[in-house]
Amino acid sequence: MNFEDYFKSELEGLKEGGNYRIFADLERQKGKFPTATRYDVDGKSSEVTVWCSNDYLGMGQHPATLDAMKIALERCGAGAGGTRNISGTNHYHVLLEKELADLHAKSSALLLTSGYVANWAALTTLASRIPGCEVFSDTDNHASMIEGIRHSKAPKHLWKHNDVEDLDRKLSDADPAVPKLVAFESVYSMDGDICPLGEILDVCEKHGAMSYLDEVHAVGLYGPRGGGISEQLGLADRVTVIQGTLGKAFGVMGGYIAASSNLVDFVRSFASGFIFSTALPPALAAGATASIQHLKVSDMERMRQRKNVRLLRQKLDAIGLPHMDNESHIVPVMVGDAKKCKFISDLLLENYGVYVQPINYPTVPEGTERLRITPSPLHSEEDIDHLVNALSELWAQCALSRAVA
Ligand SMILES: *Cc1c(COP(=O)(O)O)cnc(C)c1O
Numbered sequence: 001m002n003f004e005d006y007f008k009s010e011l012e013g014l015k016e017g018g019n020y021r022i023f024a025d026l027e028r029q030k031g032k033f034p035t036a037t038r039y040d041v042d043g044k045s046s047e048v049t050v051w052c053s054n055d056y057l058g059m060g061q062h063p064a065t066l067d068a069m070k071i072a073l074e075r076c077g078a079g080a081g082g083t084r085n086i087s088g089t090n091h092y093h094v095l096l097e098k099e100l101a102d103l104h105a106k107s108s109a110l111l112l113t114s115g116y117v118a119n120w121a122a123l124t125t126l127a128s129r130i131p132g133c134e135v136f137s138d139t140d141n142h143a144s145m146i147e148g149i150r151h152s153k154a155p156k157h158l159w160k161h162n163d164v165e166d167l168d169r170k171l172s173d174a175d176p177a178v179p180k181l182v183a184f185e186s187v188y189s190m191d192g193d194i195c196p197l198g199e200i201l202d203v204c205e206k207h208g209a210m211s212y213l214d215e216v217h218a219v220g221l222y223g224p225r226g227g228g229i230s231e232q233l234g235l236a237d238r239v240t241v242i243q244g245t246l247g248k249a250f251g252v253m254g255g256y257i258a259a260s261s262n263l264v265d266f267v268r269s270f271a272s273g274f275i276f277s278t279a280l281p282p283a284l285a286a287g288a289t290a291s292i293q294h295l296k297v298s299d300m301e302r303m304r305q306r307k308n309v310r311l312l313r314q315k316l317d318a319i320g321l322p323h324m325d326n327e328s329h330i331v332p333v334m335v336g337d338a339k340k341c342k343f344i345s346d347l348l349l350e351n352y353g354v355y356v357q358p359i360n361y362p363t364v365p366e367g368t369e370r371l372r373i374t375p376s377p378l379h380s381e382e383d384i385d386h387l388v389n390a391l392s393e394l395w396a397q398c399a400l401s402r403a404v405a
Pocket of ligand 1: 114115116117119142144185189214216217245246247254255
């Protein structure tokens with residue numbers, strides 16, 4: 001086989017469909033969030049306003065986060081120096097795990113190198129090591145959950161996205177004696193919709209199933225202390241496993257699960273993706289801890305973010321630009337065509353200094369291509385006006401339809 005030709009032709013296929021991924025080369029500017037310097041292929045640079053960051057609250061540049069990281073870097077140096085088991089457990093990891101357990105009112109938490117690894121490792125371990133376990137997975141679950149479930153080789157049942165009756169039916173069809181694990185998310189990343197958590201938990205409890213909740217797009221953002229949708233609704237104690245990331249609203253990096261001491265100790269003791277990987281640098285753990293602590297007591301960032309989300313939605317409505325209605329901080333502006341979506345994103349960047357990555361298939365279904373906009377507390381009203389005007393001009397240029405105002 002000619003490997004090079006094969007790689008090239010596969011990539012050509014992606015390019016023809018408008019699905020080839022091109023990364024914007026950015027240098028984020030500390031203190032000027034959401035501004036970044038963007039380098040083009042010729043190495044020329046320009047200033048852009050980032051409108052699609054998952055550093056939802058700008059905590060990646062917050063003095064509380066940075067000061068903690070600087071101190072830990074000076075005290076401990078760069079890396080952790082090993083896996084958690086072999087010399088890599090730093091005191092900062094221990095403090096962070098205590099902070100996470102407290103955030104979710106669970107007795108224990110386990111830190112992993114990313115949210116992806118947390119889902120992959122925890123779901124693989126639970127579903128493969130609980131004898132006979134069957135998994136019930138929401139159809140819109142994130143790739144990291146899908147891969148973890150697949151790797152466990154446990155029987156998997158898909159239930160219709162956020163459809164409690166379908167979940168109930170699927171659980172009822174299964175053998176009552178079989179251990180069951182229900183995996184789902186609170187805030188879904190691409191549509192920004194929120195699961196009916198209470199009803200899902202009712203159904204899980206009715207069937208004696210464990211609940212595994214990915215709160216990656218909710219931690220730091222919802223609940224009085226940033227404990228996510230489960231905290232906001234006062235339901236955290238009924239969720240078996242809460243999973244989250246330190247890389248989005250907390251602005252740093254890392255992932256975790258929070259649950260009972262026995263469950264966490266079980267994953268710690270059996271999960272290959274935890275045991276055999278170098279621990280996160282102590283400075284990251286210190287920064288994440290400070291960020292969580294800040295958002296536990298400060299509501300200002302969440303308030304300002306919500307205000308900006310409302311403002312953007314109002315201004316889009318005023319000119320009839322279609323966006324998906326949801327109750328979260330994620331504003332999906334619907335284009336519905338892969339090539340136009342990419343074209344609009346390119347022109348926003350080239351002509352307006354606005355960076356929004358196009359979201360195309362396979363991340364979202366074909367025909368629902370979109371610009372996924374995430375207003376932060378640090379965008380100004382002028383930033384919003386500039387974005388909406390730019391979108392309005394490009395909408396006209398692409399002959400895209402508008403809602404009747
Ligand atoms: C981003 C994401 C993850 C992975 O978290 P990382 O910390 O970025 O690896 C997991 N679940 C969902 C729903 C996500 O969007």
